[in-house]
Amino acid sequence: MLEFKAILLGLTFFVFCGMASGKVLFIDDFENDDIGEEPSNWEHLNFASGNSVITIAEDPQDPRNKVAKTTGIGLYIPKADGRKNWSDYIWEFDWMWENDSFVGTIYRVEDAEAHFHASRRTGAVDVQIYTRKAGNWALIASGQYPNENGVWYTHRLVMMGTKHEIYLKKRDSDTSFEGLVPVVEADDDTFKSGPVGMMGITTGVSYFDNMVVVETSQDLENLEAVDYHGKLATIWGRIKTN
DSSP states (O other): OHHHHHHHHHHHHHHHHHHHHTOEEEEEOSTTSOTTSOOTTEEEEOOTTOOOOOEEEEETTEEEEEEEEEOSSOEEEEOOTTGGGOOSEEEEEEEEESSSOOOEEEEEEEETTEEEEEEEOTTSSEEEEEEEETTEEEEEEEEEOOOOTTOOEEEEEEEETTEEEEEEEETTOOOOGGGSOOSEEEEOOSOOOOOOEEEOOTTOOEEEEEEEEESSHHHHHHHHHTTOTTTHHHHHHHHHHO
């Protein structure tokens, strides 16, 4: 019990420091949400091409774990103070595809029709970055990362200035992202700031978990030191609530 209290105290201190410095912009593991409901820490955006909801579901590989599940076109961004001013950040999360689809992510979101979009394409090899502007898609970069359905991967987006980098690796891999090269890179400043977001697609089923948005790689190292997966987000949420 004393050991647990010491760990909790350390986590509490770290979280308050992160909140005070603003370096941890957002974190969510969906564990405080109810199965079948929309993720409570996310806002649903109205999108011209569709407005399906993203819901909380059991992890197909671990029924004790909760995840966000996409089953159609739907856009969601974090409910976070100052999100419109997020410009340079690192976004890391776990991602699993159930079928061969081009479910994606969005970032530097100005609104539902103005943002960058990154997705794993059909065929389970290509990863591409697009802009969405005035109802039109424009491809700005493409890379390759052979992947499989039904496998958890960890995704990292580095967005700094005009530079975009996307990394992927299997979640159970011991390889550090610092030892990998980007799967896809781009140099584009169409959108200057705005939050990240989840995006579903028609017929595409995928799962998101352990969302973390920070300002620097050191912030991620600090979180990993206290094992944020499934732990820190819950504690952080309780602290904010109280």
